[in-house]
Amino acid sequence: MTDIVKELEKKDPQEQEFHQAVAHLLSWVRPVLDNRPGLARQAIVERLIEPDRILIFRVPWMDDSGQVQVNRGFRVEMNGVLGPYKGGLRFHPSASLGTFKLLAFEQVFKNALTTLPIGGGRGGSDFEPKGKSDDEVMRFCQSFMAELARHIGPDIDVPGGGMGVGVREIGYLFGAYRKQTGKHAAVLTGRGLGWGGSAVRLQSTGYGIGYFAAEVLATEGRSLEGMTCLVSGSGNVAQHTAEKILELGGKVLAMSDSTGHIFDEEGIDAAKLAFIKRLKNLKRGRIHEYVDKYSEATFMEVNRGLDHNPLWDHPADCAFPCAAENEINAKDAANLIRNGVQLVCEGADMPCTPEAVDIFLDSDVRYAPCTAANGGGVAVSALEMAQNRMLLNWTAEEVDGRLRAVMKNIHRQCVETADEFGQAGNYLVGANIAGFTRVVNAMQDQGLI
Secondary structure, three states, X not given: OHHHHHHHHHHOOOOHHHHHHHHHHHHHXXXXXXXXXXXXXXXXXXXXXXXXXXXXXEEEEEOOOOOEEEEEEEEEEEEOOOOOEEEEEEEOOOOOHHHHHHHHHHHHHHHHHOOOXXXXXXXXXXXXXXXXXXXXXXXXXXXXXXXXXHHOEOOOEEXXXXXXXXXXXXXXXXXXXXXXXXXXXXXXXXXXXXXXXXXXXXXHHHHHHHHHHHHHHHOOOOOOOOOEEEEOOOOHHHHHHHHHHHHOOOEEEEEEEOOEEEEOOOOOOHHHHHHHHHHHHHOOOOHHHHHHHOOOOEEEXXXXXXXXXXXXXXXXXXXXXXXXOOOEOHHHHHHHHHOOOOEEEOOOOOOEOHHHHHHHHOOOOEEEOHHHHOOHHHHHHHHHHHHHHHOOXXXXXXXXXXXXXXXXXXXXHHHHHHHHOOOOOOHHHHHHHHHHHXXXXXXXXXXXX
């Protein structure tokens, strides 16, 4: 397996994030590879780490001043053995091919854990929607879809929303797709409720994280009732993770954005969370404005010179990193353990560095990896696809019930698989092996393609 990673590094030396993800997975699924020598002869791993297809394209668009701008678009269709490629779009200046290969690779196994018939893919652009007018975002989305439309479809690839891609962007993208193809197809998820969207889709990732955390605690006869919780981020995932924590009886103490974090010892209750939603979603404000309204809270500005994130310095029972990749490093992990955290449940994609993960696994902390914990978003996206195909619109209660059932099933797979491989309580082992095995079995069943 070391040789495979070295060859990957030699072929694509600039894609360190992707190399990290591949090495990480292989280290945890080694028992499967050792027990099934036939996988090596079939080059299963080599086939898994090579995307089915990579699309890179130019996206020219005109800003409000009449100046033409040029961005780069990406779509990585990683593995479609279980169904149409499914995974979100990300619009952010940091976007690169290595990032999207990493995200698509992780998406394959996350989607497999849902047991729904969907493959894995991710994509987007280095376009920055922040600070752009609605007209500029619309012109960009129309240009982006002018190329992407020829590569997607309900039985091929069904992108959804993600970082920088909300209902506004999905609306512009879908309008462009419909105009270009003449089809009102189930080809983009995360749509508005009035034109094919699903109830609970907006909330699904955050709600699923809350449900998964509750399942983890329930294995030890505990619940979120009365638990103090730190939540990083204040976007969609963080907002609805906090909302579900409150609904399940927990107490949210902290939230953040790129400028810093707030800490409210009295707790961010439903009314305060509603203020944060208005601040971030409507006013597009910054989290420090929270303390202007709630003076009992404190705000700490980001200090780039620190070797850790002060948000994770506060004593709490549970931590929910919902902001960005690698936001919890080894020092943060040690601080969380020292301050009494009992559960770390990942909301963002790979928010803990490998060093931090090792520290959690060597401690008594329950560590719930993103591969399992944040699968609720893609699960409800798949449910949205099903509703569109059947021309149905399920109630919020029905979708939420299905979401909770999916998260319970993901948790069950993780527990049973970890037990089977002698790693009881290790959700990372359980999630990686369960997802990997489902994908590998399907690849074997379908032959050398």
